[in-house]
Amino acid sequence: MSDKIIVYRTFYNPIEANIIKAKLEDADIACFLTDENIATIQPLFNQAVGGVKLNVFEKDVLTIDKLLVDNELEIAEEDQAENADIITCEKCGSTNVSYGLATKNKYSWWVTILSILMTVYPFKANKCYHCYKCGHEFN
Template sequence: MNDRTVVYSTYYNPIEANIIKARLEDSGFSCFLADENVSTIQPLYNQAIGGVKLIVFERDVEAIDTLLAEDNSLALETSDDTVPGEEAEEGPVPCEKCGSKNVGYGMATDKKYSVWATILAFLTVTTPVKANKCYHCYDCGHEF
């Protein structure tokens, strides 16, 4: 038996990481999260440490892939919240630059504030209030 552990996936949202971890533990897989505490206590360090890492045994990777793929297909089949005339998304949005599916949606890091929010904050001597959101590729760092 192979008892090596591998980083199965990386999450920049600790809640999402805990949901996947709980799903795997409920199915009988041994796993744990690395860097969860740093990510939760200091969210600004999240990108520097590479996010919350889900660690699993190497021997379980194929079974976990199958389990999570089944969960994903069931979720897509049962979702009825699509608006007529719009197509449902088929899984995560791939990165425009590298094609990776390891993409999340959240606060922008590159162009965080719009020009108007920056000007308003400068005139009122405050910090900008409204931040931009975008997709972020965790593999190549591209924002779109």
């Protein structure tokens, strides 16, 4: 193999790219990031430039693969322990769910009445879980 520099992986999250870069540098593997400044200073341009690119020597690819696979297995085990209490949608079973302001029944009846009487914008909104796959909202 030659000393050719290649793009090993592309990241759309500069923090993740720096974490992987730090792991490689700890293992004494030469690497550098390109387009990192664009991704951190102007995040909207990140996709246009193709993300943050991790550049390595072609001769180090097999070593990097082995190193990162070992680390990813450890991370996957930690994620399984953390994800034991994941909220799933009652309707479709999706895990693409988050907690936040309601979109359908945003205000309760008493907030609406008080807002009309005081001629102000409603001051308290309901919160619930929202499924991004089917749009179902639940508590």
